Amino acid sequence: MIKFEHVSKKYDDKVVLNDLSFTVDAGETLAIVGFSGTGKSTALKIISGLVEPDLGSVHLDSRNMSMVFQYSALFDSLNIYENVAFAFHERDDLKNKYTESQIMQIVSEKLRLVGLQNIEDLMPSELSGGMQKRVSFARAIVTNPKIILYDEPTAGLDPVSSTVIEDYIIRLKEELKAASIVVTHQMSTIKRTADRVIMLYEGKIVWQGTPAELLEAKDPYAHQFVYAKREGPMKTTAEAR
Amino acid sequence: MDKEFFRETLSYKIITFLKDQIAEKVDLTVYIFKILVKVIKDILNLRVGMKHILNQAARFGVDSLPLALIIVGVSGMIIALQVTSEMVKQGAVDYIGTLISLVIVREIAPIMGSFAIISMVGSSMAAEIATMKVTEQVDAISVSGVDPVTYLITPRVVAGFFIMPSVIVVATFVGLFGGYFPVHNIADIGLSSYLDSVWLGLYEKDIWVELLKAAVFGTLISLVCASIGYKARGGAIDVGVATTNAVVYSFIVIVITDFLISYAFFY
Missing domain, CATH: 3.40.50.300 (P-loop containing nucleotide triphosphate hydrolases)
Known part of the structure; x- marks a missing residue:
């Protein structure tokens, strides 16, 4: 609340x-x-x-909590996997909670949820604006906020x-409450x-x-x-x- | 009347400008000091990841080394060119290497090396972080529950502290060897005589102070450039302004710090 x-x-x-x-x-x-x-x-x-x-x-x-920014705000020096997994790698309370293979599984699951697959190794600059926005959704929901x-x-x-983005907002509301x-x-x-x-x-x-x-x-x-x-x-x- | 009016207006403008500049620099110094306190807390609480330090150290060393070597090497040649003929005239040939090593180890390598590093690493550090700030990437780090200073600035400062001495030591050797060529051509001194003269003038203290200067300058360059980048807000113009400010402010900070360290250890 x-x-x-x-x-x-x-x-x-x-x-x-x-x-x-x-x-x-x-x-x-x-x-x-x-x-x-x-x-x-x-x-x-x-x-x-x-x-x-x-x-x-x-x-x-x-x-x-998480936030989806107007212009995606993906970290342009990190690839898509590192962007989505950012909180797991850097946040103190999550750093040692999961193994790398578990993180990989969570990341690909969240990317699949926003309709993206096999893009983990790409850099943000290699994606279209719409895809970047969807990656930012995946990053926002990776910790089930x-x-x-x-x-x-x-x-x-x-x-x-x-x-498509509106559909994700509706779906996330239902799934994450x-x-x-x-x-x-x-x-x-x-x-x-x-x-x-x-x-x-x-x-x-x-x-x-x-x-x-x-x-x-x-x-x-x-x-x-x-x-x-x-x-x-x-x-x-x-x-x- | 017009002249008086102009003078008054001009003097008023100059005073206002200076006041604004001083106030701005004081604000900036306080801001950088606050970031430094946060960085020290991160280090004491071991909140800085080794992976990030190594990444930054690699960038710091690789990006800065070629330019640092060129600048210090050429500076060594210029100094040798200037002093050798004078020393020959004075009959002090045996002390040419001594004088060159003193100047290079005590001042030229740390200062010129720092200028090279500010140009190559400091400016890109400020531009990168400022861009992240104006494109909301720093906000995204914060909202992810990660402290942006811990993630962006602390590893850079630690990397600067550890990697800068190695860059400066290598640059010093290149500077000393750069100085040999004019000495050899003008005074016809052989390499072994030149090296003897170089070692003759060097004290252990010179080496330690050079390393201290390098570590302090590396820390300051990272701290100042990253902090000024982090303070940026607005758009593309502000990224440019932040980068320029970072370079200018770093130059000033390095020169003043160099004077203070030299004064403390050599006078």
């Missing part, structure tokens, strides 16, 4: 998160949506411990690759993967509900987002300047 309580964060003078609170239960997927620069990725970074909040707190029921954070998992992918957060702009990803949606604007929740409610919502914020209208209560970062 993830409990995000009254969190505020400022970068210089810009308020990115403003007394933001939400909860994600085990087995639930929350989509955080909103225009660019509204604090979605900052919320993920605070949950993952990469950024400290100025105010408020985050409670997690497990430290076994209890919390999974997805930062724009389908950004920059073609529609078919996006559907993890508490998941998906930060995305894609309506199809929201519709297919999320149980609940919160919409952020200027660091605050301006709308929340289910994906079905989002599509039907008359609320001006939700309406503007769903129909991608320039006119409405929300200004993009460029317009706000």
Whole structure:
């Protein structure tokens, strides 16, 4: 479970998160949506411990967490096997827990789960963007995490690759029963993967509900987002300047 | 009026620039010092893997050796060229090798070797880690439950400490032999006489201080370059800026440290 309580964060003078609170239960997927620069990725970074909040707190029921990054963030000096097995080789509590042959078995099983086989010896630069994204999924789930954070998992992918990635998010939710957060702009990803949606604007929740409610919502914020209208209560970062 | 205004504006700009530069360097030094404390903790807690140290040591040695040998070798030749004719004029032929060995062992090999290593290894270290930082690879290490400083910086610092003395010792031999050729051509001194003169001027202390300098410089180059790379944020431009800063800051740190060590041991 993830409990995000009254969190505020400022970068210089810009308020990115403003007394933001939400909860994600085990087995639930929350989509955080909103225009660019509204604090979605900052919320993920605070949950993952990469950024400290100025105010408020985050409670997690497990430290076994992983994150799928927008641009995959594979380690480009390591091959695919070393990338996926990274936590087993480097994390103090996992280093001596498994033999190398067990790790090899786990890695190939996770790669198979994301539809990849016999690519262990390749380097990340030898893979397409979609394949890199799938490897990053395999790396994220290799330790069977209890919390999974997805930062724009389908950004920059073609529609078919996006559907494949969404299928993995759904499958992982069922298999791992993890508490998941998906930060995305894609309506199809929201519709297919999320149980609940919160919409952020200027660091605050301006709308929340289910994906079905989002599509039907008359609320001006939700309406503007769903129909991608320039006119409405929300200004993009460029317009706000 | 315009001139006065310009002067005021210019002086204001210069003062502001200097203040910013000093504040930036102080911040950076504090940041590097914090990383050093973390590295020392990792070493004391044996949290650094031998495999990573050996990988980094291999890269450090292999990448830096050719350039270090060329620079120190040619520097030896230049010094010999400059001092030999003067020494011949002064009738101090027997001391040519002594003077050359003193300069090369005490200063040229550690300093010029360090500059070569900063250019080859330090810059690539800073660029690699900065790229990892701006492409979220460092964040991915953190989220995996692995400390990025322990994984990225500590092995590089330990490798720098252990491998740099070997690079500098080899470079010293090349520098001394490089110095022989001008000496032979200008003063017509044979190899055995030259070597006798070289050994005559060397004290055990010179060797130990050279090794100490090499180990300290190796540690500092890795620490400074890796830390500045690790501090990078932004995009491609920031990787370039971090790399340049790492090289410049390393040069300054090495020169100051060299002065302090030389002062402590030779004066």
